[in-house]
Amino acid sequence: PKLSEYGSQIQLEKTTDGLHIQIVDQGNRPMFDAGSSLVKPYMRDILREIGAALGDVENHIALAGHTDATPYGSGDRGYSNWELSADRANASRRELVAGGLPDNKLRRVEGLASSRLLRADQPNDPINRRISIVVMTQEAEERMLPRSGPVPIMPMLDPAAPSAAAPVAAPAAVAAIAEPAPGAAPAAAAPSAPTAKAAAPGIALPTLQISRDVTKSPSQSGG
Structure with missing residues (x-):
């Protein structure tokens, strides 16, 4: 399937953090079953196509699931839009990997519920239900996902040893x-x-060291 068939539901934007891909819901064509993380067949096609396209990209990926502001209906065992958005993010991750995205390219997978609405003035609009994929620049990864290097181990004092x-x-x-x-x-x-x-x-105090293992420059894409 060609992604152009679903162009109305795929938004691309270049930001200072990298390439931002958003797959949004439509009222007549939802990405998931209502209140479920079960991926619709057409959404599976989209995610696998994107996974194949990103398979050779050197940059790392951040993935997030979003819901609208409608409270989750059942409330069974405290299950809410937070859990639902996280489950949908992980379901999307599995489809990206099935399409060809190496699993180790993913740096963060999270559910954000309705905390970041696309249309804050219409919190229940279907467009707020979406999956966000960020192909991060090296600088964005270091800023958003700092990882500490080896922390110096301070020697323990031996009570029996003579003090300094x-x-x-x-x-x-x-x-x-x-x-x-x-x-x-x-x-x-x-x-x-x-x-x-x-x-x-x-x-x-030990200094927090930012990992420098991500040394590749962001891939340049045309068009």
């Missing part, structure tokens, strides 16, 4: 004792110099 040598306090000044004159009272000893206090040691 603390700065030695300055010795008290010794007062010079003058030979008293005959019949004079002994001179008073000069006061001891105050003992210097050791400064509190600084605490070294």
Whole structure:
């Protein structure tokens, strides 16, 4: 099937984060069964075509499911639009992979319920029910999905081991004792110099390291 057959339901936009692909619902042609994550046959065709097209793209993918603001009907065991949107995102992921997208290209799969409506003024509009696919640039991936590198392991203190040598306090000044004159009272000893206090040691915090394993530049697409 050609994606052009479903052009009214596929939106493409180039953003600073990368290529944003959105597959939106239509009232007369839903992507999933009502209240279900079961993918409709035509939606399966769309997702597999997109998966095949993205199979050789070097960039990584973020995938999200969205619903409209209509509350989920049954409420069975607290199942809501959050779970439904997440289940639909994972069902879409499976179809993308079946179409040829390597599973390790996916960096994030999430359900956002109705938290990001396309039409906030019409929260129940079918267009708000959608699957979003972002082909991320390297910069967007590092910004959106920071991954820490190896964290330095701080050595544990052994209670039995001698503690690190603390700065030695300055010795008290010794007062010079003058030979008293005959019949004079002994001179008073000069006061001891105050003992210097050791400064509190600084605490070294491990630095969060951003992974640099994504080094490929975004693929340039024409048209």
